[in-house]
Amino acid sequence: MISSPGKLRRNHGTRCSKGTPRLKRKASPPSRETSPDSKNAKLSKKWMNYQGVNGWEGLLDPLDDDLRREILRYGHFVEAAYDSFDFDPSSPTYATCKHPRSSLLRRSGICGSGYRVTRNLYATCGVELPSCGGGGWSGVKFPGWVSTRSSWVGFVAVCHDNREISRLGRRDVVIALRGTGTCLEWVENMRTKLTCVHGNDGGSGAYGEPMVQSGFLSLFTSKATTRLSLRDTIREEVGTIIKMYGGKPLSFTLTGHSLGAALATLTAYDIHDAFEGFAPTVTVLSFGGPRVGNMSFRYRLEETGTNVLRIVNTDDPVTKVPGILVDGSSGIPGEDAAAGMVPGWLRQRVLHDSSRWRYVDVGRELRLSSKECPYICDVSMTTCHDMKTYLNLVSGFVSSKCPFRAKGKKVLRMHRCRHDLI
Numbered sequence: 001m002i003s004s005p006g007k008l009r010r011n012h013g014t015r016c017s018k019g020t021p022r023l024k025r026k027a028s029p030p031s032r033e034t035s036p037d038s039k040n041a042k043l044s045k046k047w048m049n050y051q052g053v054n055g056w057e058g059l060l061d062p063l064d065d066d067l068r069r070e071i072l073r074y075g076h077f078v079e080a081a082y083d084s085f086d087f088d089p090s091s092p093t094y095a096t097c098k099h100p101r102s103s104l105l106r107r108s109g110i111c112g113s114g115y116r117v118t119r120n121l122y123a124t125c126g127v128e129l130p131s132c133g134g135g136g137w138s139g140v141k142f143p144g145w146v147s148t149r150s151s152w153v154g155f156v157a158v159c160h161d162n163r164e165i166s167r168l169g170r171r172d173v174v175i176a177l178r179g180t181g182t183c184l185e186w187v188e189n190m191r192t193k194l195t196c197v198h199g200n201d202g203g204s205g206a207y208g209e210p211m212v213q214s215g216f217l218s219l220f221t222s223k224a225t226t227r228l229s230l231r232d233t234i235r236e237e238v239g240t241i242i243k244m245y246g247g248k249p250l251s252f253t254l255t256g257h258s259l260g261a262a263l264a265t266l267t268a269y270d271i272h273d274a275f276e277g278f279a280p281t282v283t284v285l286s287f288g289g290p291r292v293g294n295m296s297f298r299y300r301l302e303e304t305g306t307n308v309l310r311i312v313n314t315d316d317p318v319t320k321v322p323g324i325l326v327d328g329s330s331g332i333p334g335e336d337a338a339a340g341m342v343p344g345w346l347r348q349r350v351l352h353d354s355s356r357w358r359y360v361d362v363g364r365e366l367r368l369s370s371k372e373c374p375y376i377c378d379v380s381m382t383t384c385h386d387m388k389t390y391l392n393l394v395s396g397f398v399s400s401k402c403p404f405r406a407k408g409k410k411v412l413r414m415h416r417c418r419h420d421l422i
Contacts, residue, residue: 042066044169051251051283052307052364060366062399071311071366074255074285075391077115077176080108081154081260082387085178095151095182104155114164115174119156119237123230123263125149125184126218127191146183150224153177154260156237158245170249170281173241175234175267179258179288179387188215189259192322194294194357197269210269210300212293213322213359216262220270234267235274242278251281257387258318261289265308265362269297272304284308284363287390288316291323291359298362308363313393315370316384323359368393372403 043050043066049059050067059067084104086093099107101117128149154177165171180186194211223229228236238252252271254264261284268284282305289310301308312319370379373393383389396405 043070044167047169047249047251048281051253051281052309053281053305055307056309056364060364062402063366063394063397068394068397071285071309071394072391074174074176074253075287075387075394076110077157077174078178078255078257078260078287079387079391080105080110081176081178082257083108084155085152085181087181095148097152097155101155105157113157114159114161115157115172116160117155117157118241119233120152121154121156121175121177121230121233122150122224122227123153123185123219124222124224124227125182125188126222127184127187148182149184150227151182151185153181153230153263154256156234156241158241170251171245173238173250173252175252175254175264177254177256177260177263177267179256179260185219185259188219191215191218192357194359197293197297208294208296210293210297212266212297213262213291216259216266216292219259220263220266230263231267231270235270238271238275242275242280246278246280251283253283253285255285255287256289257287257390258289258385261286261310262292265289265292265301268306268308269301269304272306279305282306286310286363287387288313288318288385290318290321291361293360293362294358295360298360301362309366310361310363311366311368311390311394313368313370313384313390315379317381318385323357366394366397367400368397369403374404 048054049056050070056067058064084097084099084107086096086098088094097104097120101120104117105111105113105115154175157174157176159165159168159172159174180189191214193214195214195217197210197212197217220231221229223232227233242250252268254267256262256264264284264286268282271280271282284306286308310319368390370376370384370389370393373396375392375396376383376389397403398405
């Protein structure tokens, strides 16, 4: 799906582009420095709650401060994936990682995290365009960078620092994935028809066969001549980690933005599918993620105990796609009625094969809004979808009744005044 350009960066990976939010005054996101402190001491005892085992009950509205810090901490890993990717088509290292594994986090501005990158991750597009060297569509030739099929999408990082393991209450594994970065990834984004996860069209279970967006599945399962698929690479690395650390508390936290959020959700599904005998705690933190699959896909995720938290900016259109027909499961008045705005001929075409277009949302939602943030002037689509916008919104969100901290102080003062009068 849509993701912000990554060419211009500054201040430890903060992206500076036309899509960067225009702020009335400088809004300083929390530092990426992570170290144990007394405020986070309870994490070690209640870490399963913060990983969503109980559906984040009582932690989202109002937003618990410890959960806020954890969401931001994982969000910085996603920013590191963006910062490390070479977006420049003229660069000889285009679509690869700019940093060696040993210094990736440090060079991306994450210091003292206690994590070490153990594996680079690559995704391969299942579609191909003719390269400049030969062939073409009706005589049209494409430069090499347009037809790049395999590209670096993120990394696996394992917590190795004993102090951080003690603070978290377990050894944590992060799988961080960036959003769309190449032309062919955009092409895959447009392949929105649902397809069966396991490659067969037969029904299975109360809701039929689990189905997901064709392009996302293609990026997840396609392999190149010299590279494993993203799915097989992650399976291999997860298997190694389980063998090394499976005897003690272990969690897998999958996080991504936009396309990366969709791939993180598919990864969570696949980990439980591939390692059915071992049930690690698997959590997905999705920033600005699109819809991924149908009702059966969501049911299977819930059945395996996968915890999914979708951080959604209500002003971000990417979180409302793909799918013209949406099962009425979001509980948001009017959103599912949007299909009424679709031209009649297209509705008829979709209704003829509705199983291929009927998407649902998965997991719990943390609903935010750019319009409620006093520091964001620009509420364009690009700005609302930007990863930096999401981190600013999480940093300032208080509750559904008090959307942002700047307003929160005023509301609290009014509440105290009323209390004094009573």
